[in-house]
Amino acid sequence: MSALLNNYTHPGKILSFGELLLRICPDAEGEWLSTNQLPFYVGGAELNVATALALWDVPSAYFTVLPNNGLSAQIVNALTNKGIDTSSIFYGDGRIGLYFLTAGQDLKHDALIYDRANSAFANLKPxxxxxxxVLQGVSWFHFSAICPAINNDIAAVCLEVLEAASKRNITISVDLNYRSKLWKYGKSPLEIMPELIKYCDLVMGNVWAAEMMLSIPVFPDIHESGQKSIYLKEALKTSEQIMAQYPKCKAVANTFRFDASNDITYYTALYTNNEFHSSSVYEAKYITDKVGSGDCFMAGLIYGFxxxxxxxxxxxxxxxxxxEQLFVKSDAxxxxxxxxxKAMQ
Structure with missing residues (x-):
């Protein structure tokens, strides 16, 4: 068992914690108005991780909060059929959260519209x-920075579960997803995230997210070079600083995805055991969907460890x-x- 896992003898389930969302995908030209068809996907960053792990035969469990109705029952049944342990899902007041994302776009700017206020998950209290x-039989707990961005109560719930998981010696991972359209409740990431990161064994994100959420500075002119070596040097520096500031952290991973017109360049890095590893570079002219690739990378890290x-x-x-997730027309x-x-270079 990996040194990243504390429970060496009896590795248990990977529990992913976060809000289940329905992604609604209008086309950019507005044809959905005449065809009366609006594609949707069941997703959410942490559910995407749980789905990948279940597919890859890792014992995968998922915690979220849903309204107790027939729609939720259908969704939960579908997740169970994918091999995800849904037994810890909690049912509370509210609704299922939605987000609208123009087909083919990523989670930036006007292409993204959230509709998740007063969802059952957002209404959860400490x-x-x-x-x-919930944590019985769990050896790894995963969450993302999207959760504490929702509201102050969910940030408090995150701290509550991280304390509980830490007491049980459970390995903890986090994805430093930054969503500028969240974080609207009067707190900045810098006021919340450092307190949560101190519980984490594995931190994944990119150098800009670490700057935004953990105040770890990025060299200001890094984009002027466009050189892989410069970006990787910055990733190593950021990784070392995260580990220095958060002693529980045993591994830091960084992703780099650059979109130039239709061209995509993608590579990553992993720092652990005082060793820095960078991946092969992947390039494509055209992709299918930009949603979920980071979640798939996170799942890949967990699978590997x-x-x-x-x-x-x-x-x-x-x-x-x-x-490969960039060519999948789905969130997971x-x-x-x-x-x-077979796709590995």
Whole structure:
């Protein structure tokens, strides 16, 4: 079992924690208005991780909060059929959160519209969940920075569950997803995230997210070079500073995706055991969808550490998985282990 996992003898479930969302995808030209068809996908950053892990035969569980109605029952049944343990899902007042994303676009600017106020997950309060019960049989807990961005109560719930997981010696990972259209409740990421990161064993994101959320500075003229070597040097520096500031952290991963017109360039890096590993570079002229590649990379990291792969192999597998996700028309990957290994450069 990987040194990143504290529970060496009896590795348990990977529990992903976050809000389930329905992604609604209008086309950019507005044809959905005449065809009366509006494609949708069941997603959410943490559910995407849970889905990938279940597909890859890692024991995967998912915690979210849903309204107790027939629509939720259908969704939960679909997740269970994918091999995800849904037994810890909590049912509360509210609705299922939505977001609208123009087809083919990423989670930036006007292409993204959130509609998740007063969702069942957003209405969750501290002191409601019995975390000792939820965390039974769990050896790894995963969440993202999207959760504490929702509101002050959810930020408090995040702290509550991280404290409970830490007491149980559970490995904790975080994806430093930054969503500028969240964080609207009077707190900045810098006021919330450092307190949560101190519980984390694995931190994944990019150098700009670390600057935004953890106040770890990025060289201001880094984009002027456009050189992979400069970006990787910055990733190493950021990784070392995260580990210095947060002693519990044992690994830091960084992703780099550059979109130039239709051209996509993608590579990543992993720093662990005082060693820095960078991946192969992946390039494509055209892709299918930009949603979920980072979640797939996160799942790839967890898969690799859970299966005690070597760090260089972990970063190559996770990168190939993330790149392949760019050609999947869904929030979560449908690529098998064999397909990902075949795609590895």
């Amino acid at each position: 002191g409601v969940i019995d975390w000792d019960k 859970y299966n005690n792969l070597e760090p260089a192999e972990i970063v190559e597998f996770a990168t190939a998985a993330a790149f 990957t449908d690529k098998t282990i064999a397909e990902i290994k």
